[in-house]
Amino acid sequence: MGMAIDRDDTQFHVLAVDDSLIDRKLIERLLKTSSFQVTAVDSGSKALEFLGLNNNDADDEEEYEQRDSNTESVSSDEDQDLGLGVNLIITDYCMPGMTGYDLLKKIKKSSSFKDIPVVIMSSENIPSRINRCLEDGAEEFFLKPVQLSDVNKLRPHLMKGRSKDIDSSHKTTSTRLITSGN
Amino acid sequence: MDRNRLHNQVASMRRSLFDQGYLDDQFIQLEELQDDTNPNFVQEVVTLFYNDSARLIQNIEQALNSSPIDFCKLDDYMHQFKGSSSSIGAKKVTNECTAFREYCNAENAEGCIRSFQQVKQEYAILKRKLEVYLQTVRQASQTA
Numbered sequence: 001m002g003m004a005i006d007r008d009d010t011q012f013h014v015l016a017v018d019d020s021l022i023d024r025k026l027i028e029r030l031l032k033t034s035s036f037q038v039t040a041v042d043s044g045s046k047a048l049e050f051l052g053l054n055n056n057d058a059d060d061e062e063e064y065e066q067r068d069s070n071t072e073s074v075s076s077d078e079d080q081d082l083g084l085g086v087n088l089i090i091t092d093y094c095m096p097g098m099t100g101y102d103l104l105k106k107i108k109k110s111s112s113f114k115d116i117p118v119v120i121m122s123s124e125n126i127p128s129r130i131n132r133c134l135e136d137g138a139e140e141f142f143l144k145p146v147q148l149s150d151v152n153k154l155r156p157h158l159m160k161g162r163s164k165d166i167d168s169s170h171k172t173t174s175t176r177l178i179t180s181g182n
Numbered sequence: 183m184d185r186n187r188l189h190n191q192v193a194s195m196r197r198s199l200f201d202q203g204y205l206d207d208q209f210i211q212l213e214e215l216q217d218d219t220n221p222n223f224v225q226e227v228v229t230l231f232y233n234d235s236a237r238l239i240q241n242i243e244q245a246l247n248s249s250p251i252d253f254c255k256l257d258d259y260m261h262q263f264k265g266s267s268s269s270i271g272a273k274k275v276t277n278e279c280t281a282f283r284e285y286c287n288a289e290n291a292e293g294c295i296r297s298f299q300q301v302k303q304e305y306a307i308l309k310r311k312l313e314v315y316l317q318t319v320r321q322a323s324q325t326a
Binding site: 020021023029144145147 | 208211212214215220223226227230231234261262264265266268269270271
């Protein structure tokens with residue numbers, strides 16, 4: 001990885017999924033502070049809609065560039081040629097209807113989107129849950145509340161996608177054991 | 183003179199909120215995310231928290247008043263409450279939510295009701311303190 005990175009060339013677009021309004025606001029701010037372009041939606045199905053994936057069959061998808069008018073606005077002053085391309089998906093685990101894990105599975109089953117890195121967030125430190133997500137393709141698992149230091153871990157996954165070099169795959173287990181309070 | 187006094191007041195209130203355990207490091211995260219491009223970020227998040235909490239408190243009241251009590255639903259509401267209080271760094275409120283969920287898991291209605299009183303109390307105290315604190319912060323920033 002030791003590439004000299006010009007910030008302007010690496011404007012990544014992150015799709016954030018969380019049913020909590022507060023957490024959506026937080027993750028959006030964290031991501032924008034880190035110079036990511038952000039689209040925030042409140043459910044897994046809205047996320048799939050935004051990607052242009054039919055909710056029911058991720059295998060047999062209909063792909064069309066579609067901007068879902070229900071999603072919160074993407075900051076449009078960044079003049080990048082990304083279209084609606086999403087470079088990373090960060091999703092809450094516990095959501096009504098489709099969980100973050102369900103969303104992860106659907107993305108990984110999709111031929112068009114399976115290579116998009118997916119990061120899962122959860123307020124609950126459950127090792128079996130964390131392991132299952134990582135084993136089934138999540139790049140990282142963040143414990144909530146998510147911090148700037150967590151968001152800083154995203155860039156390598158995005159650079160990996162962008163770079164033509166294929167490094168040997170390197171999964172990090174970012175489990176932070178919560179000690180209560182502090 | 184006024185400005186110094188206000189700034190000292192802000193500093194002392196802030197210190198006290200942390201020392202007495204009302205807020206934890208997560209609140210500092212919020213403050214750090216505030217800047218010239220988002221000058222009201224902390225207040226905006228806190229306001230969302232008040233709105234969210236009011237809704238959840240009402241839902242929990244209703245759930246506790248129904249018969250039979252749906253502990254799953256209760257736990258779900260409290261999970262949300264705990265999540266948002268944790269996201270703003272409301273330490274005492276978060277701890278009370280944790281205690282509540284234990285009673286909930288044990289399906290202990292009495293315990294839930296008592297525990298919920300604690301949650302509401304801590305929430306009310308925090309809300310009052312935060313409102314005063316943030317108002318003082320505003321005043322201090324407006325004073326030339």
